[in-house]
Amino acid sequence: MGRDFAAEANVFKAFCDEKRLRILDLLRDGEKCACVLNDEMGMPQSTLSYHMKILCDSGVVEGRQAGKWTHYSISRQGMASAAGMLRGFTFHRSRQQKKQDCCASL
Secondary structure (H helix, E strand, C coil): CCCCHHHHHHHHHHCCCHHHHHHHHHHCCCCEEHHHHHHHHCCCHHHHHHHHHHHHHHCCEEEEEECCEEEEEECHHHHHHHHHHHHHHHCCCCCCCCCCCCCCCC
C-alpha cells in the first residue's frame, strides 16, 4: 500500500501558520479550554475554531468536550507520528538503491 501524501500534507499544514504554532506553544503547558485560548490569542472565536479544526484534523491536537466548551491538548501519538513523517521526508533512502543520474547517459 502506498503512502497517503494527502494525509501527510494535512499534518504539515498544521505547522505552516504562525497562529497555529503559537497555539501549539500555549498547549505545551498542558490542556487549555477554548475560552482560555481565545483570551490568550486575542482572536475571534470563529478564527480560533478554524485553526483548531486544522490542528485536530492533523492529529497533532485533540479536543475533549466539557459542557459547552472544548478543552484542547497536544496529542502525544499525533506528535510522534508527525516527527516520524518529517524523518521520513528528510532521511536519505538506502544507499543500496541504484543512484539515478539523469546526465550520466550524455
